[in-house]
Amino acid sequence: MAGVVDTIISWIFWPPLFQLVIAPGLVAALAIVIFILWFERKTAARVQMRVGPYNVSPRLGGALQLIADLIRYSFQEPIIPKTVDTAAFILAPLAMLVISVVPTAAIPVSPLPWTWPIPMEHSLLVALALTTLSPVFLVAAGWASNNKFSVIGSTREAFMVTAYELVFIISLLAVAAPVHSYNLVEIVEAQAGWRMFAILNPLAFLAAFIAILMSTSGFPFEIPESEHEVVAGPFTEYSGLLYGIDMGAAYIKRYVMSVLLTIAFLGGWKPLDPQPGAGLLAGYIAPLVVVLVKATIVMAVMSFFRAVYGRYRLDQAVDLAWRVILPMALAGYALGLIYGYLGVI
Amino acid sequence: MSLDAVRSRAEEALRGVYTGVEEGKGFVAFRVPAERVVEAAEALKSAGFDHVKSVTAVDRPKEGVIEVTYHVSSYSDPELARGIVGITVSLPRDNPRMPSLSRIWVSAEFQEREVFEFFGVVFEGHPDLRPILLIPPLAEKHPLRKDFIVKEEQVYKGGITKLEQPP
Amino acid sequence: MSTLRSREARAGPPEEGRLYVGNLDAAARRARELLLGKMKLGKLVDWGTAFSLWPVHFTTSCCGCEFAATWSPRFDAERYGALPWLSPRQTNLIVIEGTVTKKMGCALRLVWEQMPHPKFAIAMGACALDGGIFYNSYNIVRPWEVVPVDVFIPGCPPRPEALARAIVELQRLIREKGVASKWIEEGEREDKPAPIPKEDLCSWWRG
């Protein structure tokens, strides 16, 4: 009997599947995104001295609001206009959702080798490469919609991609330089105690943080979907479940990037230090929970910006990215090189 | 006074064209025959009145005329900006036609369209004479003419009146 | 009116020579039958729809000020889960704010047709009921001649509380009568079919 249970558990916790589908992959991502969306609306309401979503479940403070929205979206009529390219219109959001989850396969959540879905030698590079895929599908979604607002929105997205991608990659390389490795596990292990890279190298951390905001069109860079200029950007023609998937994909991308940021800069699972002999709970679940909590906090800070910042214009944002943030990321990289040369870590 | 200067400049420009003058507060209107309105407009334009503030019309069914008035003023000349000069044209009510002044003052274009749909005045030579605010079937009825009947308010006479109900 | 045909024009089977994504209509019907008929999710759907009434921004007249006040800090209609949204494709409620002129009637109908069902309408103000102070104007339409209205709010303008009350009433209507789930099950609304406007409001559109 015990053997059967063990087998089932080992199947469920088979890392390639578990990482992608359950945590930190799809299921955890959806749960956290639902929480973050609720948190975002609630914070915005509190900042504006309102109550925010409440009546849907008064005892939980309106926490079921996003569930209600999700149910409504899934059962609404999915309108597919005659003028769109049907196949691309339907496949683009699905591909976006899947592709934004895929980088979690390259993100370790524990130092123990049996919990890694793939070999971790070059995991930083793999994760970075995988996060850069999803904008293609956003642009494709806008293009397939055959609507002027969608096309303008996706063009803006393309502009933003060119602006943030370099920043994000360079600022994460600033972490690899002092450790002399692309291995995310070694990067986390190097950050013992308060020696987190967020404190050692604040320039690179800030640049990466802003790049995440830019890439997922969070405030103050909510330019591709800015409501008052291009109705809903690339998602203008989407309705029902497809729109839910679209929205969810953007937030899941932000979540995955936050997890990467947590691993690279905030010490990952670091207060915990699983020893090689640790079991499932201490060796896998506990570090995972620590990583998720840290990522959720990062996302909550990002959501708070929605309530307190206005929106940049496209030219201002791109200008900022190239003139201020890119030099900042380069300075962070130089700092990383100096640490590496001096052997500080 | 400021209006005097405006008035004298306009009078000078329109000498021999106008047939009558009316004056109000900050406003002076010259009556011009319909055949000579283009001439009058060109004279006013060269005198420095560079834009039309509004184009409006009055329907006078008893006299059988529709009076179209252009209110012109100036942005470029601060002295002329102090007053408004009107050109009033009387047109026969059964066939109101006059030359369009939107060639001379471009800002008159949309307002001539408005007068066209509300009063049925046809501006000859207008580049794009379509209804602007009303849907076409309604614009054919010229709703601001005095003979366009709207539903009147009624006095309650007791009893129950049957109203059209929303479904 | 050309927009009346848009339902058929929406999701036809894909044409020859394109990448097939299956028959979406048939798939949707089967999913509907399974979820609502067999699994009895009707109550859940009604609950979700009632607490997620997103009105589209469609301001036609002065009642729009009260609409804005309803979502501002003092009255905060977001408590009921209603969030004003700009794009009609993602909304399910339209609040007709006062007078609707004939040209705006066309726009109103177009926006209504762009929204996915189940969708609802609230007519706000005396003007939307029967013309209000413009009752004898030559250039207005009654909104209920253009879209099927669920809740009417009298007043000129109605107070923000009245609009909030209308949203609560609409929620009650949806949950008690199961409007949303029935609508999804049957594909169209039986008790309130979309009216056909008496006049050709959109002729200016073709120019």
Ligand code: SF4
């Ligand atoms: S009901 Fe009153 S406030 Fe509302 S649109 Fe009509 S006139 Fe304006």
